[in-house]
Amino acid sequence: MATDTIAPGPEAPAPLSPARAKIEQRTLRTDRWWLSPLLTMLVLVAFIFYATFRAFQNADYYADGLISPFYSPCISTNCVPDSPLGGFTPFGDWWKLSPALLILIFPLGFRMTCYYYRKAYYRAFWQSPPACAVAEPHGKYSGETRFPLILNNAHRYFFYAGLIFNVILTWDGILAFRNADGEWGHMSLGTLVLLANATLLWLYSLSCHSCRHAIGGRLKHFSKHPLRYKGWTLVSKLNHKHMLFAWISLFGVALTDAYVALVANGTFSNPTFF
Template sequence: MTQTPLEPPRLERAEIGARTLRTDNWRRQPMINGAILLVFVVYATWAILVNENYFVEPYISPFYSPCLVTTCAEGAGWQFVPWVAWLTPSILIIGVPMGFRMTCYYYRKAYYRSIWQSPTACGVKEPHKKYTGETRFPLIIQNVHRYFFWVATLFNIILTWDAIIAFRDHEGNWGHMGLGTLVLLINAVLLWAYSLSCHACRHTFGGRLKHFSKAPVRYWMWTQITRLNAKHMEIAWVSLVWVGLTDLYIRLVASGTITDIRFF
């Protein structure tokens, strides 16, 4: 007697033509995120290229600090790198904060969703035919995030110093404070909060350990960073917006559009 081999039925996914069956407003969040990112990128690009009104004693815009080139405004920085007058000094340094944010695990989520649409929202079919994620160039470069973290930490120290020297008046006398000082102080605090809540920071200071009980100090640091890390998204947005506002305030004061309010 011949036997017909039993083959399991060939199974396929459910054929559902719609991109998604979600009924909630899933476009809202990526649109908001995309709009904020777009506004920031447009404003920051203009502010970086305009090459004026970025310094007014004792305030310097975070987009131009540290100001390292010979063409920086008088008193604005260290001024030791030979530079050409037509090129904005910001070009030399802006790659650090930009790279830190672009490789940030939170911003990656934000722009992969809102700009690259990969995916736009959970359970919504993405428009790309092929997907290789972060397995190859150029997105494999995201793995350098930890290096940006360390260099950005150096920048935080410099921007904190900028906030400290803002406790002077226009003639360099200490013991004074204006609204600009407060703006720079908040900026420095937010940038530190953003850096310290970073996932690479969390890994470096304790996350990479296997045996927490053998390293109680690092475990304590990891615990504190973990608490801050839970708010990384919120801190990322607030610090981004505040950097832009800080530049705008200093720009308005430097151009004479508004007068800095002096507290004492």
């Protein structure tokens, strides 16, 4: 039996959609959306002022076998006695400024190019955007294609440099188990402070997005790389708490420096357990 066929006709026009609603208000949110970027700005500004002051102070960074993370490794000959890393002073006598200025560029570069911190300070300082569902005041957006934001593409290299500093700071904590005579078996509150700071920095680094990519990125078949898959799984779990580790480690490194400074300037003595 013959069946009727319907000749193809013109395509139906696409349904018309109304233009985007024009809202005069910057946002329709009624909560205190501005509180989070404001607190972020205040904390980051406080840390910047503190770190800058301590970096240029060039004092009170080594005492009782404890060295501040702002000054480690101390690699110039104008460091206080016994503080350089095994006498390794590649900058010699010509470096007259604070030794911290040779060091801080790397950990600060790692944090400033960090994916989470970029989100935090973009919102807090540049309002780009200040919060979800809040219009930003800028008329155009160029992303990270121009100077200085294009330097954020170096984040992966700062990540690798940060791992080296984590190893050094961990070694500083281990060396703090020695007493003034160089004998092992000594432990003080400062020893625990240095080790806690190193642990927090490791958690921050290992939870980094670049770390996750370095371990499991560019793999087509996880089944062929079981060890890397296990590492990627662990790092992925840490990655969920990257924001938490970012803030805790930031406070941790500042408090560790403050602790060493207070011991070094004699404000209080470093309690010894054994």
